[in-house]
Every structure is written in C-alpha cells, then in structure tokens.
Amino acid sequence: MSNFFYKDGVLFCEDVPVSDIALKYGTPSYVYSKKTLEDNFDAYSNSFIENEGMVCFSVKSLSNISILRLLSEKGSGFDIVSGGELERVIVAGADPKKIIFTGIAKTNAEIIQGIKKDILSFNIESESEMLRIERIAKKEKTIVDVTIRFNPEIDSGGHEYIKTGRKKDKFGILLDGVLKLSKYISSSDSLNLIGLSCHIGSQIFDLNDFKESAKYIKKLAREINNTGIELKFLDIGGGLGISYTESDFPFPGDLVKDIKKELNDRNEKIILEPGRSISGNAGIMLTSVEYIKGKYLIVDAGMNDLIRPALYGAKHDVINVKKGKSKANNWTIVGPICESSDVLAKDYLLEASEGDVLAVKTAGAYGHVMSSNYNSRRKPPEILVDGNKFKVIRKRESYDDLIKNEVNIESEF
Ligand SMILES: Cc1ncc(COP(=O)(O)O)c(C=O)c1O
Structure with a gap:
C-alpha cells in the first residue's frame, strides 16, 4: 500500500498532511516516507531465507x-x-x-x-x-x-x-x-x-x-x-x-x-x-505554482531539482496536495530554468491555481541525487516522515553554500 494517499481531499505522507511540510520547509522540497522505504527493503530481504541472499542498496539512487x-x-x-x-x-x-x-x-x-x-x-x-x-x-x-x-x-x-x-x-x-x-x-x-x-x-x-x-x-x-x-x-x-x-x-x-x-x-x-525499486515510490517532490501564463503552469522546481523528465523524457504523475479547490486544465508544466527543456509534463490534466502546492510522485530515486546548482539555484531540502512526525534530513542550501568553495579574487594576479 502506498503511504502517500488522499484523506478528505488532502494529500498525506503516512500521518502527515504534506501541506504542513510545505508550510514549514517551503518548496521545492523532497519528502520521503520511512515506512515505504522499509517496506520496499523488506519485500526483497524477506524473500530470502537466512544467509541465502544479501540486498545491497544502490546508493546512487538516493x-x-x-x-x-x-x-x-x-x-x-x-x-x-x-x-x-x-x-x-x-x-x-x-x-x-x-x-x-x-x-x-x-x-x-x-x-x-x-x-x-x-x-x-x-x-x-x-x-x-x-x-x-x-x-x-x-x-x-x-x-x-x-x-x-x-x-x-x-x-x-x-x-x-x-x-x-x-x-x-x-x-x-x-x-x-x-x-x-x-x-x-x-x-x-x-x-x-x-x-x-x-x-x-x-x-x-x-x-x-x-x-x-x-x-x-x-x-x-x-x-x-x-x-x-x-x-x-x-x-x-x-x-x-x-x-x-x-x-x-x-x-x-x-x-x-x-x-x-x-x-x-x-x-x-x-x-x-x-535502487529505484526501494527508493523510487518512497519519495515525492513538492513544488508550488508561481504563475499561470496561458497554457503554462510555471512552478518553482526546475530541471536542476529533478532532471529526469529533461534527461530521459521520464514521466512523473503530478497531483495537487489539496484536491477539489482549483479548476482542472490541460497544462504544460514548466520550471524556472532558462532552458526550453525545463518541462516537467506536457498536456497534463491537473487542478491548479497560482499558489497551489503540487506533488511530483515517485521522485525518491534519481531525484535529489541528480539535482544541481544550475542557474545558481540552491539544492532543495529533504524531509523524512515517520508516522506523524517529520524531520529535515538535509537543509535547503543557503546562498553562502552556493559560493563557499569559490575564490573571490580581489586584485589582479
Ligand atoms: C551497477 C548498478 N547496480 C545497481 C543499480 C541500480 O539500478 P536500479 O536503481 O534501477 O535498481 C545501478 C543503476 O544504474 C547500477 O549501475
């Protein structure tokens, strides 16, 4: 069973409404379900009897x-x-x-x-x-x-x-x-x-x-x-x-x-x-709708935050964290990056208005690990949900983080 589900039109991760997480940590952000990670691991591990096999999680995925x-x-x-x-x-x-x-x-x-x-x-x-x-x-x-x-x-x-x-x-x-x-x-x-x-x-x-x-x-x-x-x-x-x-x-x-x-x-x-079969459906990426411009739904997460659609033409389901509040339309969902390939989904039927928070599903694998600072954007935070508790397990980068390894030459060589 998925640990991301709607209750009375509100998207939950385990026992936490994900809008609470967006409110506290902002968007874009990654949210993981501890229970899903554990269940996915168990699905492999419990299929082996003792000493018969070993699961070596592929770290590159998350x-x-x-x-x-x-x-x-x-x-x-x-x-x-x-x-x-x-x-x-x-x-x-x-x-x-x-x-x-x-x-x-x-x-x-x-x-x-x-x-x-x-x-x-x-x-x-x-x-x-x-x-x-x-x-x-x-x-x-x-x-x-x-x-x-x-x-x-x-x-x-x-x-x-x-x-x-x-x-x-x-x-x-x-x-x-x-x-x-x-x-x-x-x-x-x-x-x-x-x-x-x-x-x-x-x-x-x-x-x-x-x-x-x-x-x-x-x-x-x-x-x-x-x-x-x-x-x-x-x-x-x-x-x-x-x-x-x-x-x-x-x-x-x-x-x-x-x-x-x-x-x-x-x-x-x-x-x-x-990798993916343990981490993939254990994570979502939250993003907010900044602007609506004709058919474009312009969100605050870009290809630097989740590159899979731009890199592989990968498809992710996108849902509104609050159902039934906004009108459904066919959108092209795009991010803020100055590249025409920064498209999250094309011709995508979704309820959305400016200010809404969306969840990009199945973003746990090859999501945050592939994020970058392109366009000098700060990498998003990661939040882990365990039952009715949630905790930040990676902070959003600060502007200082962005330039901390750079040398600001003040005079000529
Ligand atoms: C050597 C190796 N093992 C395991 C994996 C994990 O693959 P997946 O995430 O599809 O399970 C990869 C991914 O590319 C890999 O290169």
Missing part, C-alpha cells in the same frame, strides 16, 4: 545519510560507485563487509580508500582495472577480494541512457574475457576472486531478462569452478522497474523467487543491488 542509516539498521548492504558514496555509507554506519564497489573508472585513491575500509569486494570492470588493483594491493601488502562484473550482452529494454548490459556498452567484461581474468586472479598473490556480478540496466519490467542474466552467471560460475576456483557470491545487479504512470509492474518477491529458482543448484550467496 544517498542521504539518514536514509542509508535506516537501511543499514535493517541489515542492508550497499552498492557504491565512488569514494564519496563510500564515505557516505561509512558515516551512515554501514558494515564494510556488506559494501561492494562498482564503477568503470575507480581511481587509485578510491581503490586505496576501499582497501583501507576493508570492504567486501571490488567489482572489476576491465583487465586494466584488475591489474591496477593488483599493483595497489601489492604495495599495500594485502590481498584484495574481487568480483568480476561481466557483461551478459542482454538488451534489457528501457531508455537508451539506462541500458548497461549490451555488448557495445562500457560496463563489465565481455563474456569471452571472464575466464581469462579469473585464471589470472587465481594465480595472483594479491587478488582473491570471490564472485561474479552483472547489471543489465534500469527500469526493467520483464523478469525474463533477469532470468537470462542468472543463466549466464550460472554458466560462468560452473566454468570457473571447473578451473578449481570456488566462489562465494553471485550478484545479479539491480534494475527492477517501478510504476511511474504504468499500472502493471513487477514485484521484488517475484524477482527473488525467479532468481532463486534459476540458481537453485548453486551454493553461492545471491546478491541483488536494487
């Missing part, structure tokens, strides 16, 4: 440290892609032995940072990266646990920008290169191969795509076993699709069931890296 802390307290591991994300999860109290480090361009500094924190594994994405991690491990006089991220050469559908598992994509090792790398690692004194991983993309609705990945991972694991190497983890990545405007969407429990079925003769622990 990285506020309070959110990471509440997931960590529920037992979540984390899939990270940068030194910054590593720092965040550690600050949030994550167990280092539940952190996996993905990403095709890990720097020396990031590799050293991961080694020093004693994380579970680095997902190796190229031969060069493997050799670099080995060199650093030797220098640090340690043995580093690694996982090979392979590219299953699957076209998972979805937007071009969120496909990652096709032969031409920049991610992972192509299928025919995996054995070569695993042999190299097994003869290295500084590397230890503990698993295989893959991630084929995002917003995937067809569970068959995941089953295909599981088939490949099983085949590769067998081939690696035949060379005398035992593995501990098989990681199928993230990418489960969620409902933005669609009515049919896959359930995490069904995904886990299918993967378990595919891998039922394997002993390795299954890892999943869900």
